[in-house]
Amino acid sequence: MCKDCGCSLPRHSHDHSHLHHQELHTNPQLNDKKTLSVIHKILDKNDVEAAHNRAHFEAHNITAFNLMSSPGSGKTTLLEHLKEYTKLNYAVIEGDLETSRDADRLIAKGITAHQIQTGSACHLDAFMVHGALHHLPLEGLDICFVENVGNLVCPASYDVGTHKNIVLLSVPEGDDKIEKYPVMFRRADLVLITKCDLLPYFDFDVEEAKAQLKKLNPDTQILEVSIKQGESMQAVAAWLKTNLRQTTVGEPQ
Amino acid sequence: MHEYSIVSALIEQCEQHARANQATKITRVDIKLGVMSGVEPTLLETAFETFKLDGICREATLCMTLQPLVIKCLDCHQESVLAERSIVCPACNSYRTQVLDGEDMLLMQLEMEQEDER
Numbered sequence: 001m002c003k004d005c006g007c008s009l010p011r012h013s014h015d016h017s018h019l020h021h022q023e024l025h026t027n028p029q030l031n032d033k034k035t036l037s038v039i040h041k042i043l044d045k046n047d048v049e050a051a052h053n054r055a056h057f058e059a060h061n062i063t064a065f066n067l068m069s070s071p072g073s074g075k076t077t078l079l080e081h082l083k084e085y086t087k088l089n090y091a092v093i094e095g096d097l098e099t100s101r102d103a104d105r106l107i108a109k110g111i112t113a114h115q116i117q118t119g120s121a122c123h124l125d126a127f128m129v130h131g132a133l134h135h136l137p138l139e140g141l142d143i144c145f146v147e148n149v150g151n152l153v154c155p156a157s158y159d160v161g162t163h164k165n166i167v168l169l170s171v172p173e174g175d176d177k178i179e180k181y182p183v184m185f186r187r188a189d190l191v192l193i194t195k196c197d198l199l200p201y202f203d204f205d206v207e208e209a210k211a212q213l214k215k216l217n218p219d220t221q222i223l224e225v226s227i228k229q230g231e232s233m234q235a236v237a238a239w240l241k242t243n244l245r246q247t248t249v250g251e252p253q
Numbered sequence: 254m255h256e257y258s259i260v261s262a263l264i265e266q267c268e269q270h271a272r273a274n275q276a277t278k279i280t281r282v283d284i285k286l287g288v289m290s291g292v293e294p295t296l297l298e299t300a301f302e303t304f305k306l307d308g309i310c311r312e313a314t315l316c317m318t319l320q321p322l323v324i325k326c327l328d329c330h331q332e333s334v335l336a337e338r339s340i341v342c343p344a345c346n347s348y349r350t351q352v353l354d355g356e357d358m359l360l361m362q363l364e365m366e367q368e369d370e371r
Contacts, residue, residue: 024274033280035364036270042263042284042358123255154255157291182338183291186356215339218348
């Protein structure tokens with residue numbers, strides 16, 4: 001039983017044997033000081049909650065994607081327009097420091113969305129996403145997007161319980177961002193270069209961006225996207241469809 | 254600045270271990286930070302020095318080991334420690350590699366004083 005919300009999913013019991021072992025040593029030179037050897041992930045508690053969130057999604061046959069990028073690279077705009085290109089039913093958990101503007105924008109387009117206001121926190125963690133999950137009607141959804149706080153640094157360290165990471169990089173930001181923020185791009189399953197209709201006006205070298213990404217993350221796909229170019233949006237929709245969790249077969253009617 | 258949230262998770266873990274081992278004081282906290290874990294060591298240290306004052310770690314020193322990226326090449330089977338942030342095999346330039354270390358943040362060891370049992 002999930003003790004925070006009373007939902008019926010079990011929290012994965014925390015198995016202390018596999019990841020961390022503990023050993024107590026007494027060091028005679030240190031008098032009564034004891035050294036305890038532990039090998040323990042520092043964000044372990046978050047990771048347990050993230051696994052719990054994933055179980056929630058999977059119980060409803062939902063695939064969850066974590067959308068990360070700098071502020072203003074087009075996460076909300078992408079989600080606003082995606083609806084026109086896919087029959088998959090999706091909802092959005094929005095993370096921002098302040099305001100519910102992003103959720104309002106999506107709701108205005110008929111997309112189910114719930115806003116998390118993080119206050120001063122620069123990232124979403126699994127606990128915040130868990131809280132939001134219980135505000136979303138999960139029945140009938142194929143996809144849940146978690147639109148993270150706009151930031152190319154902090155969100156990379158937190159598993160929020162999604163299945164795959166989508167990282168956006170907009171043309172005006174520059175092709176050097178992959179090299180500058182390697183941890184984020186290393187964790188990406190898909191990189192979207194957004195605002196590609198602006199390529200003629202900026203010195204953004206798509207090939208250079210691809211070469212940098214390959215050094216960090218050779219298996220990741222890059223898609224060039226512009227909401228003004230329908231074909232590029234269809235490619236995003238197609239990627240989402242092929243990257244749904246295996247148990248979901250076929251597109252809903 | 255997610256280092257503050259990471260430090261609160263770390264201190265919470267220290268307090269749990271202290272309780273489980275009837276410790277009265279933690280004197281040293283050893284952690285290992287991967288260069289690709291996404292934390293900035295100096296910021297983490299500042300956060301630790303600030304947050305430790307309230308609890309059982311108040312006299313603890315934080316010892317950080319920075320763990321570089323270690324990869325194993327799936328083609329030439331060479332293990333390499335990398336200086337740059339890339340996962341390309343320096344021996345044969347293959348992209349087919351497996352990261353063995355350098356992406357995690359781990360609590361490794363705690364030094365504590367326990368209640369006198371004599």
